[in-house]
Amino acid sequence: MKPFLLEIGVEELPARFIRPAKDALAKLLDTALALARIEHTDLRVYGTPRRLAVLIDGMEEQQNQGVTVKWGPPASKAFDQAGNPLPSAIGFAKSQGVQVTDLKIAKKDAADLVCIEKVETGSPVKDILPSLVADIIPRIPFQKKMRWGSGNFEFARPIRWLVCLYGTDIIPFTVAGIESGNVSQGHRFLTAGGSIEIPSPDHYIDHLYRAYVVVKEETRLDMMGAGIESLEKEMDGKAAGDNDLLQEILYLTEYPYALRGRFEEEYLQLPREVLENVMKGHQRYIPVEKLDGSGLTDSFIVFANTVPTDPKEIIRGNEKVLRARLADARFFFEEDKRTNLTDLYEKLSSVVFHERLGTTKEKVDRTRGVALFLSKALGLGSDEKVDKASKLIKADLLTHMVGEFPELQGAMGQTYALHQGEDSEVALSIREHYYPVGTDTMLPESELGTVMALADKLDHLISFFAVGITPTGNLDPFALRRQALGIIRIVISKGLHLDLPHVIGSAYDGMGAVQGKSPLDGVLQSIEDFVMTRFRFYMVEEGHNQEFVFSILPVVGRDIYDGYLRLTALETQKSLVDFQRLMVGFKRVYNITKQLSGEEPVDPSLLEQKEEKDLFALYEEKKDAFQAALDSRSYPEALAILVDFKETIDNYFDKVFVMVDDERIKTNRLRLLAKIKEMFLSFGDFSKIRVEEITRVSQGPTS
Helix, strand or coil: CEEEEEEEEECCCCHHHHHHHHHHHHHHHHHHHHHCCCCECCEEEEEECCEEEEEEEEECCECCCEEEEEEEEEHHHHECCCCCECHHHHHHHHHCCCCHHHCEEEEECCEEEEEEEEEECCCEHHHHHHHHHHHHHHHCCCCCCECCCCCCCCECCCEEEEEEEECCEECCCEECCEEEECEEECCCCCCCCCEEECCCHHHHHHHHHHCCCCCCHHHHHHHHHHHHHHHHHHHCEEECCCHHHHHHHHCCCCCCEEEEEECCHHHHHCCHHHHHHHHHHHCCCEEEEECCCCCEEEEEEEEECCCCCCHHHHHHHHHHHHHHHHHHHHHHHHHHCCCCHHHHHHHHHHCEEECCCEEHHHHHHHHHHHHHHHHHHHCCCCHHHHHHHHHHCCHHHHCHHHHHCHHHCCHHHHHHHHHCCCCHHHHHHHHHCCCCCCCCCCCCCCHHHHHHHHHHHHHHHHHHHHCCCCCECCECCCCHHHHHHHHHHHHHHHCCCCCHHHHHHHHHHCCCCCCCCCCHHHHHHHHHHHHHHHHHHHHHHCCCCHHHHHHHHHHHCCCHHHHHHHHHHHHCCCCHHHHHHHHHHHHHHHHHHCCCCCCCCCCHHHCCCHHHHHHHHHHHHHHHHHHHHHHCCCHHHHHHHHHCCHHHHHHHHHHCCCCCCCHHHHHHHHHHHHHHHHHHHCCCCHHHCCHHHCCCCCCCCCC
16 A cells, blocks of 8 residues: 545635535545545545645555446347347347357346446556546535636636645646646745655655644644643633634634734723624634633734744734724714614615515514514513514614624624613513524523514515525525524424414415415415424434434424424333334234225224224223323323234234125224224324334433
8 A cells, every 4th residue: 555645735715615625525535536446544634724635544556356247138038048149149249349158147127137247457546546636626616616817727716736646656637737746835934935845645744844834733723722821821811712713713824823912991891792703703813801701801812824023013913903993893883872773673664675575674574473473372572572672673784883793783783772771681682583593503592582583583484485485405595494493493492382384374464565475375385394394304413213203294394392292202202112013013004094084983883803892992992091192292191002002903913804805894994993093193194104214212302
């Protein structure tokens, strides 16, 4: 085996591009090597602003042999009964360059076909790699690509050099007019001459480190951590960074160097969200918090992508930039405090929400209708507070601060509302109505915030579906999948039984001013299907049993939390083995009665055998208790009742033949089984469960 190196040198990549590009490059190369039958040790992929690199410690020197099967005519048409070849066999052998005696007969799609197996001898790997690597590089996906020069080649940023080594041998190829070689580039500012010759892949990381390029992400993170720790001791404070910010700084630097900057204490009077947004979101600085956690200090940490000869000069430059941003923020803050949010609500009529759905004020008014419906249905909040919150939740979109820093929407609305003397719960709901903003982010805590968050997301979802705007493939420009997931997370976390069809109907009725709506029935079905799909993906991602998730999806379309309760009952039942046996029996019941409704009565006088009498007696004994358990949402109890049918159903099918000649007896037996089927299906669609795939999963409530 020989080591392998590929380095793609580029002009500075945006930090957000690098991690997805690394993942894609690893997958593309691993797949290509597998298809080429080239065995290798693990791939290690690295990324910095100026390079993407792959290192493989060991790659075989010879491609593995391959066997290709070429299929010919049916055996019955290729040979006669005596086994003599017919013209079709002779012609097939000739076309493949083999003798008729080399032909074989094998099955393909249940048919006997003539075939020939051709063994492909392995080629030297160094002969395969040039075209293989050259094919991969253009296929690395990026959010945006660009062209440069006179060619049509596209990449995230212009490619400036390529290194590709197999052992000490250069793998020659050309991409975007750049020929591969063994010369990399060191740090843009710290390496004299810039060029670094790489003798072999084994020396890549060390040679670049000496040229002030820290290729390994974990090493750069360690350097960043050490720099932060050193500065924290000087400042009597602690860094208030987060993992996302550190990851972004990681991919902005090749040789991170921590520096401390400061700003005037007067800016600490700004809301903390403003300070953090300016420093973290816009400047990629790490704020510094007081040791007791009572607030921020007037210090910040900035990482230079160099070892500065004069640190003070770099610090002064960053302080100047931050000071200007904070001065703007203070001006916006003071100006906004002079404006009443209620006045801004009226001005939302001048802001277009969507060309087919009207203005933002119309969207807010629709949200108010949904919120009032939810408040009554769920018993949360008061009409007065809902009405007030509805007028304020989007008002801060017209403030100077949110206009400059959109990430602060909601947070500034709460701040301004409190400044103007609004009720604290109303003010909090302005912030919380945006929650959650992702899969594992915060949920609204207050009752009013919960109502407003659900109302805003439901209006968003229903309005777009009503005018036929839905996600397609990977495209979801209005974040409808995120809105649906937010609804699911909120109702599960809060234990809310939301009658989804009624909510959709009410919201649809509130869209009177919207033209070109689709019929309600179609909108209702589309949204229910959409919510069920999002629920399924979310539950499976959270580790829930896929078979059980599928079985309760019809319930989710009516009441998300009710479906979740049934799911947890299935996953936490006492004996999974008993349930598996029960499902075997149920499948027999279902398959024989799937076309029957279960509404026709059973005639006890036509029950002849003990086993069918026992099954009918058990059904009569348990049906009311089962229905009562469903009505009270005592799903573990309801499930236990169903499991009690296991032995009786097994005995029934062991002894009773359903499809007898006597039509009356047969019909009566089918009616009994149909009632058993309907009883089971009222808990969940157990016909969707693959018995052999059931595995036990214990899962707590999703937050």
